[in-house]
Amino acid sequence: MQCEAWEDILMQMDLRLTKFVQEKNTSTQVQDEFLELLLWGQSSPELQALLMNQLTVKGLKKLGQSIESSYSSIQKLVISHLQSGSEALLYHLSEVKGMSLWKQKFESLGLDSAAIEGAITAVGSFSLKANELLQVIDKSMKNFKAFFRWLYVAMLRMCEEHVPPELNKMTQKDIAFVADFLAEHFSENEELFDRKGKYFNVERVGQYLKDEDEDLVSPPNTKGNQWLKFLQESTHLKESPLLFPSFPQKSLHFVKRMMENVIVQCLQEPAEVIGRSVKQAVFLPLYTVPESSENNPRLFxxxxxxxxxxxxxxxxxxxxxxxxxxxxxxxxxxxxxxxxxxxxxxxxxxxxxxxxxxxxxxxxxxxxxxxxxxxxxxxxxxxxxxxxxxxxxxxxxxxxxxxxxxxxxxxxxxxxxxxxxxxxxxxxxxxxxx
Incomplete structure (x- = not known):
């Protein structure tokens, strides 16, 4: 899947923040610089130059609109295609598994119930990963919206321009969203610098859609998740076949490719058996196509x-x-x-x-x-x-x-x-x- 325009812009934002870290004279972290701007309305000359000269008010507004539109489109596609498609696959594979257990009637087809169960598990993992992407999109949209709204007002004040009254009000919830965004996205990461050449990873959605074998650059934070804690502490549920593995370090594209391979493998034997049983009943020549013809018309x-x-x-x-x-x-x-x-x-x-x-x-x-x-x-x-x-x-x-x-x-x-x-x-x- 090709990179969207918003993803390219956010990557440039990551690189600019990295350059800002490398060139600034103070030892203050970027997260602290933005927190000072959030709490006290004051910014260092370096941060002000970054915002006004490289990001700009117009660019920030355009970026916010582009991200919100793109995230909404991806969210709708995941719900209408990936979730419904995985549900349909689970239904059909469950039917095929039932057929495989009826050995008296369907054993000759070469159905392997264990392989089909593996395919069902793979589809379940894909469904979990799609749901994880929806949660990341939902959280990113809320945090991005609050962050861009706050930063847009702060940059208008730096320019000494008029701030619309509807944007001048920030609730405690909005401040919490912005603080969460800064804590999660603007923390310097030396490991990330070694992998990607930058300290930051502001964008979290695009990594799920890339066809790469590498782990997610910024996997979801599961710390404090009561359900996962309960599973880890439960001896019986930890290895239960009734629970689908979630592969928290892998992208949606990786899990999709894994699911496709498992489904193809479990249906390979039935396909060969059924293929061998199909015989040509009738051969009826309708017309002859000249061998010298390069662009053959669609005749049938x-x-x-x-x-x-x-x-x-x-x-x-x-x-x-x-x-x-x-x-x-x-x-x-x-x-x-x-x-x-x-x-x-x-x-x-x-x-x-x-x-x-x-x-x-x-x-x-x-x-x-x-x-x-x-x-x-x-x-x-x-x-x-x-x-x-x-x-x-x-x-x-x-x-x-x-x-x-x-x-x-x-x-x-x-x-x-x-x-x-x-x-x-x-x-x-x-x-x-x-």
Missing amino acids: ELPSLWNDKKAKMHNVVFCMPEISPCKLYLLRKGTDPNRHIPNSVMSIDLSHHLDNADDDNAAAQTNYVYSCLDARFYDDEMLTVVLQGSEEENKRRVLAQLSLASVLSCETEFCWEPNLRWTSRAVPSHAKAW
Whole structure:
């Protein structure tokens, strides 16, 4: 995932703070410098130069808006896609595990209940990591909002500009948010300097989305978490298979890749077993593509399958727009192994459709030439088609229904055998516009 603009700006902010530490003459830490500004409204000349010359009031305001917008977008994506997706995976894998335990019926598929249980655990870990990211986003948004609001007012005062009354009020809760932000993000970290070349890591969300094998630069602080403390002190729950591991040092991308590998491995054997059991029932050559052709057109479209349980037939409707744009093709194959039903293919000519403007006036009938845009089975007896007129008719579109019974009764079906070519034959269609 590419770095967002807000992440690049925050990285520059980290580097500027690092440069500020290296160049300032005093031994005061950056955290203390900002705390003095928060509590007493006073700042050192070095900090004032950093804020006014490098960060600027306009840049700070733009950065705050960009971070809030980006964090909200990531939060919505995690909730709508990652959380719902992991829940769906847990549901399906639980069903597959139930199948694996029914050995009498599904043992032949090669399902391994232990491997599937490992996949369920991996999905659970991914779900926990996604929830952890949501918590980090929520905390970062609150702290960033309070920090930028406070710093924006402080910089306006440095410039001796007017401070809006709605921004001039800070509650004790806001001050606590800012103090937490400074304590967590503005503490110098020598280990971080060795890894990333800077003492600070203001941004905490982007590290979860990077495809890197390294541990998180700033993992979440779990000190004081009563649940984790309870788990560590519990002999029975510490190694319980009912609890998903959280991998607190790893990124979301790392856990996602691990989950994918475990799922692929647990389904590899069933995929091979099922693949070996699938046999080609029919081979039907439809057209030949020249080997010299570089850009082959898409010749096969609109595949739609309908299982007619009454007639015990599989019906497949498709078209070949580059070869015959005005025709639909209907392939029929029997599904009853105890009854021989000949396979058949029919072409349905939809090029001419009578549009009855007035059923009582035959003279009002207009003849249009149509090509087929889409087709789907409506039920056992009806096929719904979308027709489009030519350029001369302003590409007029019609939604029509085609009776399969009328088509099949027009001519005797053309029977085919595997590996034999067939010749299409026009069959008149009776389409009724809606």
